[in-house]
Amino acid sequence: MHAFVHSPLPGRVVFGAGSLQQLSAEIVAMGCTRALVLCTPEQYALAQRVSELLGDKSVGIFDRAVMHVPLETAQQARALAQELGADCAVAVGGGSTTGLGKAIALESGLPILAIPTTYAGSEMTPIYGITENGLKKTGRDARVLPRTVIYDPELSYSLPVDLSVTSAINAIAHAAEGLYAVDGNPIIDLMAVEGIAALGRAIPRLTLEAQDPSARNDALYGAWLCGSVLGQVGMALHHKLCHTLGGSFNLPHAQTHTVVLPHALAYNASAAPRAMQRIQSALGVPGTVSAAQAVYDLAHDNGAPTSLRELGLQEHDLHKALEIALQNQYPNPRPLMREPLLALLQDALEGRRPH
Ligand SMILES: NC(=O)c1ccc[n+]([C@@H]2O[C@H](COP(=O)([O-])OP(=O)(O)OC[C@H]3O[C@@H](n4cnc5c(N)ncnc54)[C@H](O)[C@@H]3O)[C@@H](O)[C@H]2O)c1
Numbered sequence: 001m002h003a004f005v006h007s008p009l010p011g012r013v014v015f016g017a018g019s020l021q022q023l024s025a026e027i028v029a030m031g032c033t034r035a036l037v038l039c040t041p042e043q044y045a046l047a048q049r050v051s052e053l054l055g056d057k058s059v060g061i062f063d064r065a066v067m068h069v070p071l072e073t074a075q076q077a078r079a080l081a082q083e084l085g086a087d088c089a090v091a092v093g094g095g096s097t098t099g100l101g102k103a104i105a106l107e108s109g110l111p112i113l114a115i116p117t118t119y120a121g122s123e124m125t126p127i128y129g130i131t132e133n134g135l136k137k138t139g140r141d142a143r144v145l146p147r148t149v150i151y152d153p154e155l156s157y158s159l160p161v162d163l164s165v166t167s168a169i170n171a172i173a174h175a176a177e178g179l180y181a182v183d184g185n186p187i188i189d190l191m192a193v194e195g196i197a198a199l200g201r202a203i204p205r206l207t208l209e210a211q212d213p214s215a216r217n218d219a220l221y222g223a224w225l226c227g228s229v230l231g232q233v234g235m236a237l238h239h240k241l242c243h244t245l246g247g248s249f250n251l252p253h254a255q256t257h258t259v260v261l262p263h264a265l266a267y268n269a270s271a272a273p274r275a276m277q278r279i280q281s282a283l284g285v286p287g288t289v290s291a292a293q294a295v296y297d298l299a300h301d302n303g304a305p306t307s308l309r310e311l312g313l314q315e316h317d318l319h320k321a322l323e324i325a326l327q328n329q330y331p332n333p334r335p336l337m338r339e340p341l342l343a344l345l346q347d348a349l350e351g352r353r354p355h
Contacts, residue, residue, distance in 0.1 A: 004185035009126065009231055013224065015151040017213060020115065023053050026148050027088065030111055036086035037061045038077065038100050043093050043117070046155065050092050050115065059084040065097040067253070071132040074103035081110060088113060091146070092155075094167070095120030095253065102128040102144035114146040117155045119167040119199070119219060120254065121174055121227025124149065136247045145231070151224055153216040164206045165304045166254035168199045168219050171226040172295065173261045177236050178229035179275035180268060182331040188233055189278065195225030196282035200298065207302045236332040237325075238264035241345075244324045251311045258304045259311065259351070262296035263344045266354035271333035292354035300353075307351025318345045 012029075014022055027035055035058050039047035044063045051058040062077045077100055081089065091101035092115040099122060101112040106128055114123035126145040129138040159167070175192035178184060199222035205215035241260050245251045269276050269292060279291035283298065300306050313321075322342050329336065347354065 001186065005183070006185045006187050007232065008187075009124070009145055009228075011124070011145060012148045013151065014148065015221070015224065017152065017154050017217065019150050020050070020053065020152040020155065023050065023090070023113075023115070023150060024055065024057060026113060026150060027054065027057050027090070030088060030113065030147055032088035032111065033057055034059045034085055034087045035090045035113070036077075036081045036084060036088075038065055038089055038091045038097050038104075039063050039093050040065045040097055043097070046117070047092055050090060054090070059086050062100075065091075065093060065100040067096045068131040068136055068247075069096070069099040069103050069129055071130055074100060074130055078104050078107055081108065086110065088147075090115065091123075092117065094118035095122040098122040098146070099129060101146070103130050105144045106130075106141055109143055112144070112146040113148045113150065115150045115152065115155065116220075116223070118159060118163070118254070119156075119171040119223035119226075121171055121223055121230050124224065124227030125231035127231070136243075138243075149224075151220050153213065153220045156216050156220060157211045159210075161207055161210045162303065163254065164210065164219070165203055165299070165302045166258040168203050168206070168222070169261060169295065169299055169304065170254040170257040171223045172196050172199050173238055173242075173257045174230035174235070175226040176261065176265060176275070176279055176291075176295070177238050178226075178233050179278055180236065180272035180333045181233035183233045185233075188229055191225045192229050193278050193282045195222045195229065196279060197284075198222030198225070200283040203298055203302050234331060236330065237267060237334075237336065240330060241321070241325055244321055245308070245313065248321065248324060249313055249317055251308070251313060255305050255311055256308070258299050259306060259308050260348050262292045262299070262354050263348045265295060266290070266292035266347075267340060267344045268333045275333075290354065296353050305351075308345075308349045309351065313349060315349065318342065318349060321345060
């Protein structure tokens with residue numbers, strides 16, 4: 001075993017069906033009494049339920065969370081938090097809502113309690129993103145890491161099956177890249193393999209029955225582990241490509257991850273054989289099926305998109321995407337090379353099963 005550094009992040013996790021009922025006690029445990037509840041417009045009813053559970057510890061609801069955290073939205077939410085004298089934010093929803101909580105915390109230091117309802121994993125990371133004039137800036141700051149996370153699988157019953165599948169594969173992507181991260185370590189590997197296995201088990205069952213309690217439990221457990229990996233080690237080619245495609249061509253987040261992951265894994269396979277082996281065994285596929293093929297099949301067989309074309313990308317966008325992806329060199333098991341990367345993007349555009 002190589003020498004390594006493991007630097008776990010602080011944060012309290014409350015996990016289990018019905019754990020939303022512990023919200024009020026968790027707010028008190030954070031030393032807070034005045035929570036501003038954050039949500040997207042689509043999840044207002046859930047935010048209302050959360051606010052009712054908080055009773056007099058809720059000072060209001062801000063229901064304008066949207067994808068990519070526009071600066072103006074963050075400013076409005078921050079101003080409302082200040083006006084209402086909030087001493088914490090409760091972010092109930094997916095990565096977009098957690099992201100809004102982070103944008104508030106970044107400036108104000110307001111502690112966050114996150115209640116994730118997708119598998120994106122943002123609640124376990126100190127990574128924030130804010131979009132100003134169409135450009136998304138991302139960074140890391142300890143202040144934005146949620147203080148407490150309540151994982152209640154019952155809240156994900158309503159997540160549509162298609163988004164459940166792509167969100168789960170989005171989570172698998174964090175763990176897959178964690179397995180070949182330059183700053184990875186054996187503890188990260190354990191979490192990554194366990195997370196991929198839990199999500200791999202859950203996805204086909206969710207496709208059959210969206211409200212299968214045990215499948216929702218597995219999926220959220222896997223999402224927690226994969227989010228923890230994302231929060232603790234650096235990501236590589238796959239995340240860079242998805243960031244580029246999402247930001248520059250406005251492609252949907254979870255779906256883009258789902259389409260690109262098999263191709264990013266195929267690109268890195270020869271340079272990270274141990275990681276690939278672990279992904280194969282976590283997904284329980286025979287040795288004749290590569291890690292890249294296993295992820296592709298998981299998406300394809302469960303009705304998820306497999307091509308960037310389906311998501312709206314066009315042939316002539318590929319070269320722009322390639323140039324952006326090549327702009328900054330970043331750690332990746334296999335060096336970034338123009339022709340092979342273009343081939344990767346072409347395969348992803350057409351949705352070809354990796355060789
Ligand atoms: N900073 C990080 O570490 C990090 C990590 C992962 C994702 N993200 C960010 O998160 C965003 C994507 O998050 P996402 O994929 O969770 O999507 P999202 O938060 O944008 O949610 C997508 C839609 O699904 C709805 N929804 C969420 N949960 C639901 C449920 N249980 N039932 C019904 N509807 C539900 C939301 O209201 C929204 O309309 C991106 O902007 C991405 O960059 C950040």
